[in-house]
Amino acid sequence: MNSSWPLIALGELLRKSGESTFIDPNATYQEVTIKLWGKGVVLRREVSGSEIAAPKRSVVRAGQFILSRIDARNGAFGIVPPVLDGAVVSNDFPSFNLNTQRIIPEYLGWLSRSADFVDLCKAASEGTTNRVRLKEEKFLAASIYLPPLFEQQKIVNKINQITSRISEVKSLKSSITSDHQQLLSSSFSRLLKNSKYMKMGEIAPIVRRPVQIDFTRGMYPELGIRSFGKGTFHKPAITGADVGTKKLFRIEPGDLVFSNVFAWEGAIAVAKPEDKGRYGSHRFITCVAKEGLAVASFLLFYFQTPEGFQKIKDASPGGAGRNRTLGLEPLKKIEVPLPSFDQQLWFNQLCHQVDSLKRIQGESAIELDAMLPSILDKALKGEL
Numbered sequence: 001m002n003s004s005w006p007l008i009a010l011g012e013l014l015r016k017s018g019e020s021t022f023i024d025p026n027a028t029y030q031e032v033t034i035k036l037w038g039k040g041v042v043l044r045r046e047v048s049g050s051e052i053a054a055p056k057r058s059v060v061r062a063g064q065f066i067l068s069r070i071d072a073r074n075g076a077f078g079i080v081p082p083v084l085d086g087a088v089v090s091n092d093f094p095s096f097n098l099n100t101q102r103i104i105p106e107y108l109g110w111l112s113r114s115a116d117f118v119d120l121c122k123a124a125s126e127g128t129t130n131r132v133r134l135k136e137e138k139f140l141a142a143s144i145y146l147p148p149l150f151e152q153q154k155i156v157n158k159i160n161q162i163t164s165r166i167s168e169v170k171s172l173k174s175s176i177t178s179d180h181q182q183l184l185s186s187s188f189s190r191l192l193k194n195s196k197y198m199k200m201g202e203i204a205p206i207v208r209r210p211v212q213i214d215f216t217r218g219m220y221p222e223l224g225i226r227s228f229g230k231g232t233f234h235k236p237a238i239t240g241a242d243v244g245t246k247k248l249f250r251i252e253p254g255d256l257v258f259s260n261v262f263a264w265e266g267a268i269a270v271a272k273p274e275d276k277g278r279y280g281s282h283r284f285i286t287c288v289a290k291e292g293l294a295v296a297s298f299l300l301f302y303f304q305t306p307e308g309f310q311k312i313k314d315a316s317p318g319g320a321g322r323n324r325t326l327g328l329e330p331l332k333k334i335e336v337p338l339p340s341f342d343q344q345l346w347f348n349q350l351c352h353q354v355d356s357l358k359r360i361q362g363e364s365a366i367e368l369d370a371m372l373p374s375i376l377d378k379a380l381k382g383e384l
Helices: 105-111 115-123 136-141 149-192 296-303 306-314 328-333 341-380
Strands: 007-009 014-016 020-022 028-034 041-048 056-059 065-067 077-079 095-098 143-145 196-199 219-225 232-239 248-251 256-259 268-270 278-281 284-287 335-338
Touching: 028 065, 077 105, 105 149, 105 341, 115 136, 149 296, 149 341, 219 248, 219 256, 248 284, 256 296, 268 296, 278 284, 284 328, 296 306, 296 335, 296 341
Parallel strands: 219 278
Antiparallel strands: 007 143, 014 095, 020 056, 028 041, 065 077, 065 095, 196 335, 219 232, 248 278, 256 268, 256 284
16 A cells, blocks of 8 residues: 555444345345455345345445455455345345545455455454454454545556456457357367268277276375366375275276266366376276277267267266266267268367467466456555
8 A cells, every 4th residue: 555645444434334124035135245355246146035044134235345254354345236236145244334435435346355455354353263253343443545535536447447458358368269169169060071970889999907906005196087078187196005995997198088977967088198197996987099090089079069968968877966877888889970080180189279279368367367466556556
C-alpha cells in the first residue's frame, strides 16, 4: 500500500448487515459460497426452503462485502455481485455494508485480492488448527491505507483495463484451442470415410506382462488413469509386502490402457514415455497395437468419439461404479475403424502438434494469471 495515504480502520468503512429472513418452506432461495484466494462470491445452489435446516437465514445484497469466518485467512471474501442480490447465507458468512462516501466497492474488491489483505485476515483469525475463525472485532479494528475516492476510481479503471486485455487474450487462446479440436475432429472424420472396421483383438490384442513380486525388497510404482480422457498419472510406489496377493502387470510406453472399472467413464489412455517402469493391477487392461497395422493414439481418439465411447459402454455391463466392468472378451470384439497405417501416423503427428500448441497456450495462461498479483501490488501502491 502507499503509505502516503491515510491509515483508516476497516470499522470506519464497513458496517455489519443485520438483514435476515424467515425461511418459507415453499419458496426457492439462492445460497452463496465464496471461492478461496479472492476468486469471487458465487452461487452455491438454488434450493427450496424445505431443504434449509434453519428457520432463519441472513440475507446479502449486491455491493456488500462478504467473508467466510472459517476461510477468510485463505482469501474467502469478496463483493456480492448483482446476480446474488437477496441470496441467503448462514452465520458463518457475515456481510457488511460499505461506507461509499469513503470507499468504492470495486476498489475494495480488488484490494481484498492483495496479499496484504489476506495477511490482515490471517492476523484477525484465532483458534486451534481445526477451529480457526476470523474475529470480527479484530478484523474491523485493522487498518488499511486508503486513497481518496478519485484516486480509488483511477486505480479501479487501470486494473480493469489491464485485466480486460488479459481476459481477451485468454478468450482468444480458448477459441484457438477450440479450433484445433475441431480440426482434429474433422480430419478424423475424413479418415473414417471408406475405412474398413476390424476387431480390437485382431489389431490391438490384449497383452499381459505379469510381475514376480519380491515380498522382501521389491518396490512397485503404480500407474493410474484419470476418467474423461485426461490421461495417466503416477501413484506412489508400494512395497512387495503391501502388494500382498494382488497381481501386478508391467505397463510399457505406447500401450493402450483401459481401467476395466472406469473405462465406461472415459478412463482410457496411451501410456507415455515417462510412464515406463510403472505397474498396474489386474484392473488395468493393456492392448498393444500391431506395428504396421494400427496406432494406439488413433484408437484412443476413436474411443473418445461418441461412436467409440458408446461401444465401450456397451462392452461394460452392470450398474454404476465398480459394478460396471469392461469385459476382456467384449473388448476384443469391439470393431474400430482402420484407415491405412500411414494415414494413422499422419493423424498421430497432427495430434502431437495440437497437444504442443495446447501445452504452450496452457503455460501462457498460467503466466497471465501470475501477472495479477504484480498488477494489484503496483496499482494499490499508485505505481501504475
